[in-house]
Amino acid sequence: MCIPELMRILLDEEGMSWDAAWAITMKTCSYTNHTIMAEALEKWPEQMVSDLVPRIYQIICEINRRHLESMTPLYGANFTQRTAIIQDGVIHMAHLAIIGSHSVNGVAKLHTEILKEKALHDFYLAYPARFNNKTNGITHRRWLLLSNEGLSNLISDYIGTEWKTKPNELYLLKAFKEDTVLLEKLEQVKLANKQHLAAYVEETMGIDINPNAVFDVQIKRLHAYKRQLLNVLHILSLYLKLKETNSEEEMVPRVFIFGAKAAPSYSYAKEIIKLINAVADLINNDTSIANKIKVVFVENYGVTLAEKIIPAADISEQISLVTKEASGTSNMKLMLNGAITLATLDGANVEIRDRVGDENMLLFGMQDQELYHFYDSNSYHSHEIYDHNPRLKRCLDALIDGTIPNIEAEGREIFDSLLKYNDEYFVLKDYESYVHAQSRIDGLYRDRKRWNQMSLLNIAHAGEFSSDYTIMHYADEIWNVHHNKNL
Numbered sequence: 001m002c003i004p005e006l007m008r009i010l011l012d013e014e015g016m017s018w019d020a021a022w023a024i025t026m027k028t029c030s031y032t033n034h035t036i037m038a039e040a041l042e043k044w045p046e047q048m049v050s051d052l053v054p055r056i057y058q059i060i061c062e063i064n065r066r067h068l069e070s071m072t073p074l075y076g077a078n079f080t081q082r083t084a085i086i087q088d089g090v091i092h093m094a095h096l097a098i099i100g101s102h103s104v105n106g107v108a109k110l111h112t113e114i115l116k117e118k119a120l121h122d123f124y125l126a127y128p129a130r131f132n133n134k135t136n137g138i139t140h141r142r143w144l145l146l147s148n149e150g151l152s153n154l155i156s157d158y159i160g161t162e163w164k165t166k167p168n169e170l171y172l173l174k175a176f177k178e179d180t181v182l183l184e185k186l187e188q189v190k191l192a193n194k195q196h197l198a199a200y201v202e203e204t205m206g207i208d209i210n211p212n213a214v215f216d217v218q219i220k221r222l223h224a225y226k227r228q229l230l231n232v233l234h235i236l237s238l239y240l241k242l243k244e245t246n247s248e249e250e251m252v253p254r255v256f257i258f259g260a261k262a263a264p265s266y267s268y269a270k271e272i273i274k275l276i277n278a279v280a281d282l283i284n285n286d287t288s289i290a291n292k293i294k295v296v297f298v299e300n301y302g303v304t305l306a307e308k309i310i311p312a313a314d315i316s317e318q319i320s321l322v323t324k325e326a327s328g329t330s331n332m333k334l335m336l337n338g339a340i341t342l343a344t345l346d347g348a349n350v351e352i353r354d355r356v357g358d359e360n361m362l363l364f365g366m367q368d369q370e371l372y373h374f375y376d377s378n379s380y381h382s383h384e385i386y387d388h389n390p391r392l393k394r395c396l397d398a399l400i401d402g403t404i405p406n407i408e409a410e411g412r413e414i415f416d417s418l419l420k421y422n423d424e425y426f427v428l429k430d431y432e433s434y435v436h437a438q439s440r441i442d443g444l445y446r447d448r449k450r451w452n453q454m455s456l457l458n459i460a461h462a463g464e465f466s467s468d469y470t471i472m473h474y475a476d477e478i479w480n481v482h483h484n485k486n487l
């Protein structure tokens, strides 16, 4: 709306010509795409816009008319029509944003490539120079200095305090990766943070969790593409295996922590919240598994809770279906606090991998090209996986056979989404690979030195994800504003 509104001010209030107003508007506006999920690419009914903001509507029509007039001779009618702002009675707000901006950017390298090659490909052909990437960042002031004082102080004891204003100096920690004293202190800081979170969970939810367990954390909005369901299916598998084989002795205890809110009308997401809570009740109250697994779904997840949970995390769950998570930022916050990332190669996880290396994270699942192959060939059939994988079948059947008390309609709806409606987010496709990645955690965690080294390397590379750098790149390359380059 900035684009037609700025045009209105320049035309109607400042009395400028269309061409002069358009030149200023284009230089002023830039468009950041934050997701390619269809529900976020807004399409507004033409009638609604013309009723509510008639002058803005006129200006949008004129922008669209001039766009078609100038593009058609160059690219032909079909191509031009695909990029039109107004199509079949709806206004494509993203098209308006691209046409009226001097810059179009995505928020992680993979996401920007997807914009160029898939989602906005026609616009990329027409305006290649407008496209650029700005990988998201996080503020190390909130997500380390403020929320994890113990770790901040430990870092400063070893590399001084320059990192507080130049966060990429965290890189200096790499020099200490064989320093067993530092590695042990790192472990002690993590343990203290886990004790602190355990006390909070006991006090607010009455759930007793063991600070010596692996704290496995998935905190993010509840959405099918983020696949909290994959996490729950693994927890169910682990639980059923423990019950069937009595193999507790071999297992490092696990605490699975979820934090999530669902949009008010997103009923499927609420069914998954109900499922996680029902699984938590089942597992937390089963004395036969000797407290080897606990499941905590924190209430009222938000930044304040994130500040308590992130410093206590051992595992960072970043398990979205590839291509769906534009960037992610909890992945960055968690690595900054020494968690090991368990991830698909999606969003900024790709850039985390580029920095820390495969050996310092836990990767699993399909990659983008494999997913595109399934889309193009229409060859994914989730039922075949169900039919051929007995462990997975047992765990999916648990959703509908009474294994989980207190879920009925929710279990059936989730079961049907995966089998009858062919599992839109490929949860079953990635299940086996996810279970395998999860199974590596025990061995890695038992090797305390190796684990602490992985943790240290993640912290050392996380400073590069400070939003200070991201914002500096926006200032230099998109906004053209001066700033203090002293970073």
Ligand SMILES: *Cc1c(COP(=O)(O)O)cnc(C)c1O
Residues within 6 Å of the ligand: 219, 220, 221, 301, 302, 303, 306, 327, 328, 329, 330, 331, 333
């Ligand atoms: C960082 C943050 C998010 C974003 O998390 P993603 O896993 O990157 O989607 C969401 N909610 C809160 C409260 C956060 O702090």
